Amino acid sequence: xxxxxxxxxxxxxRAGGGFGLGLGFFLVVVVLVPLGVGPEGGTLAKIAPGxxxxxxxxxxxxxxxxxxxxxxxxxxxxxxxxxPIPPEGIVSMKAxxxxxxxxxxxxxxxxxLALLMxxxxxxxxxxxxxxxxGTPALSVIGTFGAALTVGLKRGGLLLSLLVLPLYVPTxxxxxxxxxxxxxxxxxxxxxxxxAGITAGAAALLPFASAAALRVxxx
Amino acid sequence: MSIWKYAxxxxxxxxxxxxxxxxxxxxxxxxxxxxVWGFAFTPPExxxxxxxxxxxxxxxxxxxxxxxxxxxxxxxxxxxxxxxHVSALxxxxxxxxGATMTLIALIxxxxxxxxxxxxxxxxxxxxxxxxxxxxxxxxxxALWEAIEDPDTAADLTxxxxxxxxxxxxxxxxxxxxxxxxxxxxxxxxxxxxxxVADAYWYPLMISIGGFLCFFxxxxxxxxxxxxxxxxxxxxLARERMA
Numbered sequence: 001x002x003x004x005x006x007x008x009x010x011x012x013x014r015a016g017g018g019f020g021l022g023l024g025f026f027l028v029v030v031v032l033v034p035l036g037v038g039p040e041g042g043t044l045a046k047i048a049p050g051x052x053x054x055x056x057x058x059x060x061x062x063x064x065x066x067x068x069x070x071x072x073x074x075x076x077x078x079x080x081x082x083x084p085i086p087p088e089g090i091v092s093m094k095a096x097x098x099x100x101x102x103x104x105x106x107x108x109x110x111x112x113l114a115l116l117m118x119x120x121x122x123x124x125x126x127x128x129x130x131x132x133x134g135t136p137a138l139s140v141i142g143t144f145g146a147a148l149t150v151g152l153k154r155g156g157l158l159l160s161l162l163v164l165p166l167y168v169p170t171x172x173x174x175x176x177x178x179x180x181x182x183x184x185x186x187x188x189x190x191x192x193x194x195a196g197i198t199a200g201a202a203a204l205l206p207f208a209s210a211a212a213l214r215v216x217x218x
Numbered sequence: 219m220s221i222w223k224y225a226x227x228x229x230x231x232x233x234x235x236x237x238x239x240x241x242x243x244x245x246x247x248x249x250x251x252x253x254v255w256g257f258a259f260t261p262p263e264x265x266x267x268x269x270x271x272x273x274x275x276x277x278x279x280x281x282x283x284x285x286x287x288x289x290x291x292x293x294x295x296x297x298x299x300x301x302x303h304v305s306a307l308x309x310x311x312x313x314x315x316g317a318t319m320t321l322i323a324l325i326x327x328x329x330x331x332x333x334x335x336x337x338x339x340x341x342x343x344x345x346x347x348x349x350x351x352x353x354x355x356x357x358x359x360a361l362w363e364a365i366e367d368p369d370t371a372a373d374l375t376x377x378x379x380x381x382x383x384x385x386x387x388x389x390x391x392x393x394x395x396x397x398x399x400x401x402x403x404x405x406x407x408x409x410x411x412x413x414v415a416d417a418y419w420y421p422l423m424i425s426i427g428g429f430l431c432f433f434x435x436x437x438x439x440x441x442x443x444x445x446x447x448x449x450x451x452x453x454l455a456r457e458r459m460a
Binding site for chain 2: 144148149151152154155158161162164165166168169172173176190193197205208211212215216218
């Protein structure tokens with residue numbers, strides 16, 4: 001399983017250039033919003049938590065169909081399915097690799113982009129914390145969507161339609177944490193709920209993803 | 219005999235055919251009585267005027283919008299556990315009806331909300347969660363459409379239905395975080411003493427009954443269509459083999 005993880009990471013960094021893609025998309029969205037909304041600091045500060053979270057979510061979505069598509073095309077996935085690790089392990093490692101290549105860079109880049117969005121000072125640690133807690137859930141849920149659509153020719157659009165509604169609770173709690181953090185309000189409950197969603201998704205969804213993967217490789 | 223004997227397509231076709239003979243007229247009568255009584259023969263309410271009458275469409279549609287998903291969840295579980303094809307087809311048959319009902323509830327709510335709340339739409343928890351439910355229906359339907367092999371499609375949509383149910387419930391409680399919202403609480407429960415005046419209560423109950431019968435009728439008809447389509451495909455496949 002570790003070997004699978006390192007292989008996925010190496011492939012993401014070296015081949016295909018998929019590594020920086022999500023990050024670049026995140027950057028572009030966050031730069032475009034002030035251009036559309038206008039440069040008033042007050043407005044931007046108000047919508048910053050929501051925009052940052054929506055942009056992170058879209059950046060995550062962008063790279064989802066790469067999780068299984070390439071491996072499915074060249075047959076690696078069939079080999080993996082016959083390997084002596086359970087499919088649950090495969091999808092967990094795939095989700096982890098996706099998070100390290102997409103989610104983690106977003107977490108690191110977010111404070112810099114929050115600067116562009118004029119996020120109020122107390123919000124920064126909470127932005128990082130909420131993304132750190134929330135983006136693993138995005139990867140795990142996304143892996144489930146990717147497993148559902150792995151065999152399809154034009155799975156990309158369908159994947160977004162399937163996955164975006166599933167992202168709703170994560171988005172709401174994540175943006176809520178940043179909003180409350182920026183306003184200096186109590187935020188224990190949304191932080192815990194966000195962590196709960198991530199933990200629950202990471203614990204249970206691999207089983208659903210593996211079931212979908214088994215069906216698709218039948 | 220257990221309930222599972224109806225999982226046999228032949229018995230299902232016979233039984234549902236016999237049931238439909240009664241269900242179709244019953245649906246027509248209940249819906250006609252409920253809606254005509256509700257729209258034409260109830261007094262205008264003192265605060266809301268005659269806009270209150272949209273309740274006879276809105277409430278039954280909203281109830282079905284949620285309960286159709288619940289029925290799909292049960293049917294999906296039955297398919298995953300016992301692999302009865304009729305069950306998977308029933309889930310497929312129920313989805314468009316549930317989506318339509320959700321849409322009707324959203325639209326009638328908007329029509330009622332414009333004069334009453336002064337807005338077509340508000341990001342109120344109930345409204346939002348219904349919109350999200352509608353998105354779930356869309357995704358579910360799209361997945362059925364996208365996959366060619368019927369058994370694979372049944373498997374994957376069933377898994378999606380299970381996962382979607384959990385996340386739909388999560389979303390329902392997540393949106394509560396914003397505020398309590400504009401939408402009034404449920405004024406209708408079967409067990410408690412009713413909060414609705416008798417003049418509205420009886421036609422509303424008849425209307426709900428009518429919508430429920432309509433849903434059952436439609437699911438049966440659509441499931442029968444799906445079974446026939448499946449048989450047709452089997453015949454065609456056999457022809458090609460010969």
